[in-house]
Amino acid sequence: xxxxxxxATWTIEMRFEEDPDRTHxxxxxxxxDGRELxxxxxxxxxxxxxxLPRIGEEVAGAxxxxxxxxxxxxxxxxxxxxxVRRGDPAP
Numbered sequence: 001x002x003x004x005x006x007x008a009t010w011t012i013e014m015r016f017e018e019d020p021d022r023t024h025x026x027x028x029x030x031x032x033d034g035r036e037l038x039x040x041x042x043x044x045x046x047x048x049x050x051x052l053p054r055i056g057e058e059v060a061g062a063x064x065x066x067x068x069x070x071x072x073x074x075x076x077x078x079x080x081x082x083x084v085r086r087g088d089p090a091p
Contacts, residue, residue, distance in 0.1 A: 011030070013028045023043045024040070024042050027040075027065050037068060041063025
């Protein structure tokens, strides 16, 4: 019996808002069913450090992606919950 393989591509959009001392990142994932999930992250520059926006983006972006991962797990848990048949015999 041959198995069929499918491929899916999900795209995450990252946006950043920065001032000299803080960076806020937002990660947006659009699920195949059209729902949007958002993850947020922040970073703060230590006053004694040089202002390098790239580093703030990396830290805030990583935190936003981590937050998005938690949101996606919660979403998946809800999908599992709504699609499980209680009381039905196992196939």
